[in-house]
Amino acid sequence: MTDKNNVPNVSQKRVKLRRIGVFTSGGDAPGMNAAIRAVTRAAIANKLKVVGIRRGYQGMIEGDFIPLKSADVSGIIQLGGTILKTARSAEFRTPEGREKAWLQLQKADIDAVVVIGGDGSFTGALTMSQEYNISFVGIPGTIDNDMYGTDYTIGYETALNTVVCAVDKIRDTAVSHGRIFLVEVMGREAGLLALNSGIACGAEVILIPESKEQHDELKRFLDKGYKNKERSGIVIVAEGDEPGGALKIAEAVGRDHPDLDVRVSILGHIQRGGSPTANDRINATRMGIAAVDALLDDQKSVMIGLDNGKIVQVPFNKAVKLNHSIDTGLLDIQKMLSM
Structure with missing residues (x-):
């Protein structure tokens, strides 16, 4: 369906989502809480329910889920670290671990997931989305700023x-x-x-x-x-x-x-701790909102990035396989x- 200017009606492209998950994975980075806040409130504004997945992929395997409402993310934008905690999971690297994670997502009626982390986190999301056909959208959160396809990473x-x-x-x-x-x-x-x-x-x-x-x-x-x-x-x-x-x-x-x-x-x-700078808060907020928009537009296995200040979407397979060059x-x- 198009409008009178022959521009596709964006609302018609949007898929029917009911509940999304959000989690942080890998090393913590200042600004992750700002991203959690933005994802939560952008989702609620679009009539979605939000589930926080605690302790990264390990928490996904164990079903360590908490509902997130607007009040739950109030007063966190200035905090370093991550209110959802983070962890590394050797078990998730196995097919058996990913199957457990998938079953927990199904049990919680989670339709799609936002992952905030680095290349290892996105590699896991790409693998799981290929195995179980679930949409993951990534927000780059790493103090190294080494992700391909984006000029800026949170923290x-x-x-x-x-x-x-x-x-x-x-x-x-x-x-x-x-x-x-x-x-x-x-x-x-x-x-x-x-x-x-x-x-x-x-x-x-x-x-x-x-x-x-x-x-x-x-x-x-x-x-x-x-x-x-x-x-x-x-x-x-x-x-x-x-x-x-x-x-x-x-x-x-x-x-x-x-x-x-x-x-x-x-x-x-x-280097990992401390209150995030204004730019880290602003960019985390922009990326969080863009991640929810991407899920609503039925995007799958993409990272939200910044290219010359503009929001872009980068496929996970490029973000994790190509090298970020330095000047x-x-x-x-x-x-x-x-x-």
Whole structure:
């Protein structure tokens, strides 16, 4: 059916849904609660019932479900973490585990599901949707910002600001004591958090998994620093950097430069916590509403993303199989400014 301008009537495309599930999976990220809130209220506005699935796929297997009403998501937009909890589930990786999850969804009359997480979470959703013909729509929630097809993942900006704040404080003591600090940030397979935080903090060297040449930069910096008696500095290290992270690198630096005072600071899980920034709240809200719209439009196995500020839908098989590239030209900027 079309209107007088021959534009398809969107309402006619929408499928009949009664109840949707929403859950968070994998590592937590600031802004997940904002996404839960948006999904819940957008669904209710479209006359749908909402079920919160606690503890990710493991909670799905165990039927750990709670009804969500508008009041249940009041006052959570500013909170870090996730009110639905999160977990990793080895059992869900098995056909038997996914069958249990499917039976629990059927028992609860859940017609479709919104999953908030990263590539591992979306891989599980893709597999289950193929096996049981149930619609999953994903919202990218990961501080690594490493998902293909989207410029932005929920939690990245908050984590970036957390790193910058911490490193600014570390630099104060580095300068005061004439020390070189190796600061390890999260990013097992992706170095975007390390790269951008390093630029924002004015780091002398940035070590990321995507560039092995940076270890030559570290050697040049240490040799130059020793020669010029400039003994303080910040080296940002992504945890997935090839030698094994900041501790391993510090051991090697200590052997080669015993005269330098080298310290290690591993920021760890403070990067995951904290109240989300305005952008993380806004984008989580936009993506949450878009996820409900996608389900109503009978979309299946797609991730909601942002491309140049606009909402896009990316098939799961692309989001999880294709690599998110980083702009290594930013390393050239860092080299120029750390002269």
